[in-house]
Amino acid sequence: MKKLIAVAVTAMLLLTGCGGGGASSEDAIEKYGSDTLKVYNWGEYIGESVISDFEKEFGVKVVYEVFDSNEMMYTKLQAGDAYDVLVPSDYMIERLMNEEMLQPLDLSLIPNISNLADGVKNLPYDPDNTYSIPYFWGSVGIVYNQNNVDAADLEAEGYNILKNEKYADKIYMYDSERDSFMVAFKALGYSMNTQNPDEIQAAYEWLMEQRKTMNPAYVADEVIDGMINGNKDMAVVYSGDAATILAENEEMGFFLPNEGTNLWSDAMVIPANAENPKLAHEFINYILTYEASMDNSETVGYASSNQEVLDELSGEGGYFEGNEAYLPRDGYDKDEVFEDNQVLKEQLTQLWIKVKAGGQ
Amino acid sequence: MKQFRNMAYPYIVWSVIMIVLPMLMILMYAFTQKGNDVLTFRFTIENFLKFFSDPIFLDVLRRSLWVALLTTVLCLLLGYPIAYIISQTSGRKKILLVMLITIPMWINMLVRTYAWVGILQDKGLINTLLGYIGIGPLPLIYTDFAVVLGMVYNFIPFMILQIYTSLSKMDKSYLEAASDLGANKVESFIKITLPLSLPGVISGITLVFLPAVSSFFIPKMLGGGQYVLIGNVIESQFLTSGNWNFGSAISLIMAIIIMISMYITKKVDKTGQKEGGR
Numbered sequence: 001m002k003k004l005i006a007v008a009v010t011a012m013l014l015l016t017g018c019g020g021g022g023a024s025s026e027d028a029i030e031k032y033g034s035d036t037l038k039v040y041n042w043g044e045y046i047g048e049s050v051i052s053d054f055e056k057e058f059g060v061k062v063v064y065e066v067f068d069s070n071e072m073m074y075t076k077l078q079a080g081d082a083y084d085v086l087v088p089s090d091y092m093i094e095r096l097m098n099e100e101m102l103q104p105l106d107l108s109l110i111p112n113i114s115n116l117a118d119g120v121k122n123l124p125y126d127p128d129n130t131y132s133i134p135y136f137w138g139s140v141g142i143v144y145n146q147n148n149v150d151a152a153d154l155e156a157e158g159y160n161i162l163k164n165e166k167y168a169d170k171i172y173m174y175d176s177e178r179d180s181f182m183v184a185f186k187a188l189g190y191s192m193n194t195q196n197p198d199e200i201q202a203a204y205e206w207l208m209e210q211r212k213t214m215n216p217a218y219v220a221d222e223v224i225d226g227m228i229n230g231n232k233d234m235a236v237v238y239s240g241d242a243a244t245i246l247a248e249n250e251e252m253g254f255f256l257p258n259e260g261t262n263l264w265s266d267a268m269v270i271p272a273n274a275e276n277p278k279l280a281h282e283f284i285n286y287i288l289t290y291e292a293s294m295d296n297s298e299t300v301g302y303a304s305s306n307q308e309v310l311d312e313l314s315g316e317g318g319y320f321e322g323n324e325a326y327l328p329r330d331g332y333d334k335d336e337v338f339e340d341n342q343v344l345k346e347q348l349t350q351l352w353i354k355v356k357a358g359g360q
Numbered sequence: 361m362k363q364f365r366n367m368a369y370p371y372i373v374w375s376v377i378m379i380v381l382p383m384l385m386i387l388m389y390a391f392t393q394k395g396n397d398v399l400t401f402r403f404t405i406e407n408f409l410k411f412f413s414d415p416i417f418l419d420v421l422r423r424s425l426w427v428a429l430l431t432t433v434l435c436l437l438l439g440y441p442i443a444y445i446i447s448q449t450s451g452r453k454k455i456l457l458v459m460l461i462t463i464p465m466w467i468n469m470l471v472r473t474y475a476w477v478g479i480l481q482d483k484g485l486i487n488t489l490l491g492y493i494g495i496g497p498l499p500l501i502y503t504d505f506a507v508v509l510g511m512v513y514n515f516i517p518f519m520i521l522q523i524y525t526s527l528s529k530m531d532k533s534y535l536e537a538a539s540d541l542g543a544n545k546v547e548s549f550i551k552i553t554l555p556l557s558l559p560g561v562i563s564g565i566t567l568v569f570l571p572a573v574s575s576f577f578i579p580k581m582l583g584g585g586q587y588v589l590i591g592n593v594i595e596s597q598f599l600t601s602g603n604w605n606f607g608s609a610i611s612l613i614m615a616i617i618i619m620i621s622m623y624i625t626k627k628v629d630k631t632g633q634k635e636g637g638r
Contacts, residue, residue, distance in 0.1 A: 074602070169499070173585075175585035176600075216586070217585070218585025219584060220585075222477070349596065349601035349603075353596055354414075356592075
């Protein structure tokens, strides 16, 4: 008798488990051909309940993995790992497109594309969203301690304040060739996509000199905790991380130099070897909904690709109201988007190692 | 015996796939370069020339060897007395002390190193405490000191455990004989204990030096991105620039240096054992 009750209880649990919310995995298999979705995204780049809500609503299982850099993701992809959705940055999407590693999107399966924010429409690397749907976007600027850094210096010197010896030992630079060279190119008034050897050499010398006179700390994500705790006075930071820092530490301000910055965007793509492209489209569509975008942007601090969420979070009473770092600067002609150029990138990487290793 | 020998085949296959093949691939990558569309790769020694012709890379190599050497010496100087003290205790106390050395190793190295970031930071634990008595803030993190500290902290258990093992295997009757023959404590330590513990010291040195010379996340976290050791250069060749050929060439150079140093320590080990009278 006891056994019978146990079986009955289990059966009931199973039934309610499936019938409770959303679809069951059988429904998912019928509709999409499989109930598993493999997503490969940046670390700390998603809202707290986005994945679990998606799993519940569509009766599927999401295998969620994270990477630290576009290059790391690319290396794994090249090794033959199959994912259904990736979230690389602009220049990497360009590269994947050129190497035919992506599949074109079926936009009829992504009706929420109408929610896209104006700032991420017609992006230069994929103007018609043939391969990619924006996820987050932003810029790179300087987070500074308003008590210790003179705002007039910032205004007058722009990026060159990072070479002002008044602030020696007090700055964080971002440990990636792309971002550090962007700062140097812009400080010197060049384009950050320059291929002119003289300009590259000048930027290298700018960074080398900075390293010798300023003793900067080259860090990656540690910059977030470092600035929240006020360890240094200035840091080159991605806008979304800056928004988080500003929200946590009121002493900090955010400055976008007039010399221009890197306007970047990370977007969702479906690789050519995806095993479950149908469900991948469903996921991309889901991310564009108000609920998922809200959860993502509020948790992570980066500018949403959903216009409604963007307006609400930055508007009156919004979580990021008055936070200079949240809303990216729009339509400034010195701001640029990174272009994919393997030769230049390799060159900058080698120079960057020399900057980091030199002068010790 | 023969049927047992057959049981080794799976392991041979395993080690060919997991050890020999990757080594051959590194060798292959190191001596090739990406080619054009017709030939996908070409043989060259350019990767090695690139490394040895650039003073910055040589400087990084020199610094890596220096930091690893310093770490090893410090681990030995600190580790030997600790191992000796532990071997002198007995019973529960001994078990407890060995546990105290091993327990931190159960926690992931990355987490332990990250803890040091919090302790050494400009507004971290030490500088906050120093602030109360009016000193500082001292530049602790992102310095040579922080990197060597992190390395010694992470690798010293390997040294202690090796020396401790060889000390506790030592036959105590040698010491009794020595004191019967009129040797004082210092003499019997130098003439008996030290030579007999030498195998432990040698393997301790190897176990500390090898990870120290190729470590890349300790310098990265405690030295900041500006503290570049050879491991960091290799990492960036594979992960950032995607230049596997150059990365493999540097790995190969490191492997050769390590093999040479292992050979030298082996030699020292042999002469040491002879002096020990065995």
